[in-house]
Amino acid sequence: TPHDGFVSRDTIRHAFSVAMSEMYQAEVPLYQDLLTLVADVNEATLAQDAVLAEQLAHTGELPRLDMERHGAIRLGTADELAMMRRLFAVMGMYPVGYYDLAPASVPVHSTAFRALDSESLNHSPFRVFTSLLRLDLIDDTALRAAAKAALDARNIFTDEAVALIEQCERDGGLTAADSARFVKAALETFRWHKDTPISKTLYQQLSDQHRLIADVVGFKGPHINHLTPRTLDIDAVQQGMAARGIPPKAIIEGPPRRQCPILLRQTSFKALQEAVSFRSADGTYEAGEHTARFGEIEQRGAALTAKGRALYDRLLAQARTELGAMPNEDNAEHYMQLLSAAFSAFPDDYRTLHDEGLAYFYYQPVPDAADKDTLAIITEMNSDPHALNSADMGSLLDAGALRIEPIVYEDFLPVSAAGIFQSNLQEDNTSAYTGASNKDEFEQALGAPVYDEMALYTAMQDQSLAHSVHVLQGTAE
Numbered sequence: 164t165p166h167d168g169f170v171s172r173d174t175i176r177h178a179f180s181v182a183m184s185e186m187y188q189a190e191v192p193l194y195q196d197l198l199t200l201v202a203d204v205n206e207a208t209l210a211q212d213a214v215l216a217e218q219l220a221h222t223g224e225l226p227r228l229d230m231e232r233h234g235a236i237r238l239g240t241a242d243e244l245a246m247m248r249r250l251f252a253v254m255g256m257y258p259v260g261y262y263d264l265a266p267a268s269v270p271v272h273s274t275a276f277r278a279l280d281s282e283s284l285n286h287s288p289f290r291v292f293t294s295l296l297r298l299d300l301i302d303d304t305a306l307r308a309a310a311k312a313a314l315d316a317r318n319i320f321t322d323e324a325v326a327l328i329e330q331c332e333r334d335g336g337l338t339a340a341d342s343a344r345f346v347k348a349a350l351e352t353f354r355w356h357k358d359t360p361i362s363k364t365l366y367q368q369l370s371d372q373h374r375l376i377a378d379v380v381g382f383k384g385p386h387i388n389h390l391t392p393r394t395l396d397i398d399a400v401q402q403g404m405a406a407r408g409i410p411p412k413a414i415i416e417g418p419p420r421r422q423c424p425i426l427l428r429q430t431s432f433k434a435l436q437e438a439v440s441f442r443s444a445d446g447t448y449e450a451g452e453h454t455a456r457f458g459e460i461e462q463r464g465a466a467l468t469a470k471g472r473a474l475y476d477r478l479l480a481q482a483r484t485e486l487g488a489m490p491n492e493d494n495a496e497h498y499m500q501l502l503s504a505a506f507s508a509f510p511d512d513y514r515t516l517h518d519e520g521l522a523y524f525y526y527q528p529v530p531d532a533a534d535k536d537t538l539a540i541i542t543e544m545n546s547d548p549h550a551l552n553s554a555d556m557g558s559l560l561d562a563g564a565l566r567i568e569p570i571v572y573e574d575f576l577p578v579s580a581a582g583i584f585q586s587n588l589q590e591d592n593t594s595a596y597t598g599a600s601n602k603d604e605f606e607q608a609l610g611a612p613v614y615d616e617m618a619l620y621t622a623m624q625d626q627s628l629a630h631s632v633h634v635l636q637g638t639a640e
């Protein structure tokens with residue numbers, strides 16, 4: 164909460180997200196075309212779908228739609244991750260969730276920095292998927308040492324950014340002038356640098372291990388590797404991309420198209436091949452190329468409960484097993500058919516998703532809709548919302564005195580993330596790393612535990628029910 168002339172962390176996050184978008188549009192002009200396409204599709208979708216427009220107005224997501232959604236970076240060391248946590252905290256972004264990508268052949272583990280509650284999320288939904296390279300998964304010890312030496316020699320934060328982070332921690336906030344300086348200084352860490360601090364030979368050796376390792380170790384800093392706007396119709400965007408000369412990835416990751424979108428569907432345009440200069444031992448530069456940066460689009464749907472998520476994971480695995488291969492350009496259509504068929508087992512109306520406890524919902528009071536019977540339930544109701552039994556809950560929903568709206572999924576999906584990583588690294592390496600998943604080690608590097616996303620959604624749902632009961636009881640008296 165702002166005081167003493169400090170600006171709110173939400174305001175700093177919004178300013179940073181806008182600055183990041185401007186920088187990336189200048190760096191990757193194709194991303195601008197993608198933003199235009201998404202804006203066009205969203206406008207058309209809202210014009211055609213009044214029910215969706217009303218739902219997004221009820222949840223507070225309508226005004227936030229045009230803002231940037233997420234970006235991604237890859238870090239090399241524990242110290243970098245710990246300082247990044249402190250940097251994001253200045254703008255009210257905290258680590259939520261743990262994603263282990265090693266089983267999907269990507270040698271990283273990750274979290275997502277984001278705002279925690281509905282109000283902050285609606286103010287600025289900006290989030291950053293942040294991965295830490297697992298050098299322990301490189302089996303060549305000499306190469307691992309060379310990679311570590313290159314990472315230890317770099318400093319990815321400007322002195323000014325670090326000073327402002329420390330000042331913010333000490334004082335509890337930043338003034339408007341200091342927050343403007345902070346946004347500018349922090350942005351430097353995410354900038355693309357064409358000159359790489361390592362030799363072409365080392366780059367090639369790292370790249371031969373895994374292209375991702377070269378992308379992290381070979382550069383001065385963790386350049387933002389994509390930004391992802393949110394669309395309301397990802398199939399329309401996927402078709403529109405090709406029509407506008409933006410080369411799309413072969414398949415849309417995540418669940419199939421549905422009446423009631425769940426979790427997250429994502430697609431991207433392929434990474435650009437960019438000119439880089441490698442530094443030789445004698446200080447001269449050698450020309451080369453690097454492929455890492457791309458644009459992504461996502462469509463978000465309802466957050467799933469543990470029960471819903473288990474069903475999602477089972478049906479996704481079923482479709483992939485039936486396909487018998489990694490989804491790619493050649494089997495894309497077949498995969499989409501298998502996916503749709505598998506997901507026919509997932510209920511596709513909000514009331515059933517609610518009643519079966521598969522998804523999270525906001526409860527909202529509609530006092531005018533209460534009839535005689537529901538008024539009776541409301542007046543006799545205990546003020547503890549947990550005491551509301553499912554029959555009474557059903558009556559209130561049927562009468563319309565209580566309304567449900569899906570809580571949007573704010574997080575990521577490891578299988579999808581692996582698909583995004585792979586399509587953009589042109590990595591055909593599909594052998595899983597066998598190193599054990601290591602959340603404890605990740606949190607130790609981070610310097611803090613990650614938030615449990617399920618607990619956050621549960622709290623949002625519970626708060627909305629308590630508020631609704633309070634409002635309905637107030638009007639029933």
Ligand code: OOG
Nearest residue numbers: 235292575579580583584
């Ligand atoms: C991150 C890939 C994951 C997503 O949207 O799932 C991701 C990366 O390529 O660094 O951004």
Ligand code: NI
Nearest residue numbers: 235292391459
């Ligand atoms: Ni992404």
